[in-house]
Amino acid sequence: MPTHPSFSHGHLESLCQVVAATESGLKGTEIGVLLSSLRIDDPEAGITKWKRLFAALDSRQRQDRCGNKVIEFVLEAMRPVRFTSRPEVFEERRAALNHVLVFSGLELGADGQLRNRTAATTLTEAEERAGKLRSELLKRGVHPEVLEFCRAELLQNNHFHAVLEATKSVSDKLRVKTGLPGDAGELAELSLSLGKAGMPFLAFNTLQTDSERSEQKGLKNLMVGFFGTFRNTTAHAPKISWTMNEQDALDLLTMASFLHRRLDGAARTPRVL
Incomplete structure (x- = not known):
């Protein structure tokens, strides 16, 4: 590893406050184990x-x-494999760390x-660079799969493609849960409609x-409307002609989160094609 300059007192203090936050950070035992594994004295x-x-x-x-x-500790503490069952914790902690690291000319990627x-050099610039949209979504507790599909776009505050990728993520979950082909509104109709027998391929309740x-x-209608309003439009309209401001993006991504959570709890029925 190339030699990295020492972190200033303020930068190091802020990093430690994120990594070892009282409620959301590493536990005391975890800190001890990591310090020991990296052969760093634990004096206090x-x-x-x-x-x-x-x-x-x-x-x-x-x-x-x-x-x-310091770099070695951050890399070890933020190894993605440590968060396989808590991806939302990884993303939240990574966003918070990047707010600090950007002042030292560093950024922690999704690969850890x-x-x-x-x-x-300014708080405003740091906010923009760390990803304001991502931070706002984390505050709302948005479903981790929405963040997963939108990672690159969110870090760039690219509202247009963040919306497009979010809609793709809902289609992807429908395909995985039903095994059906198709996409967007057509897939939602096929998957969720009661049909003549009164049984959909995917049920949200006992019916x-x-x-x-x-x-x-x-x-079903909400999901079809979700795709019709945004997926179909953004998929075919050039970015320059489709207005997507931050508030619209936040609301849509939150809607995608709601749909993901409902699909998580939905059950595949015996219905066949």
Whole structure:
């Protein structure tokens, strides 16, 4: 690894506050294990988590006269394999770290690797670079699969393609859960309509009452409208002629999240083609 300059006191403190946040950060035992695995002394194991981590990393970078061990710790703590059952935690922590790392000319990618970037000098620039849209979606608790399909576009604040990829993610889940071909509104109609037998390929409930059957029809219509309003338009219109502002993108991506959550709970029925 090339030698990286030592992190300033403020930058290192902010990094430690993210990684070892009281509620959402690493546990004390996890910090101890990581420090030990990287052969970093853990001099103050009894104090607040982030202060303990700061003391250990600050001491080591002063000893090494570089920030390489700080980088090693961040990379080890943010290895994607550690978050296989909690992808939303990885994305939330990564976004928070990038708000800090951008001031040091670094960015943590979705693969858990650090890349060099032109260092930010203002809070506004850091917000834009870390991905304002992604941060807003994380605040809303958006479904992790929406974030997964939109990662590159969100980091660039590309509303047009973020919307397009979100709609694709809903189609993809319909295909996976039903095994049916098709796409967008046509696939939603095929998958969710009651049909002559009164049984869809994918059911949101037991379909035993009028209310449940109405819910099934309503969710089907919502999904068809979702595709018709955005997927079909954005798929065929050039970006320059399709207006998609930040608020519209946030609302649509939140709708995609709702549809994902309902599909997560839907069940495949015995119906066949």
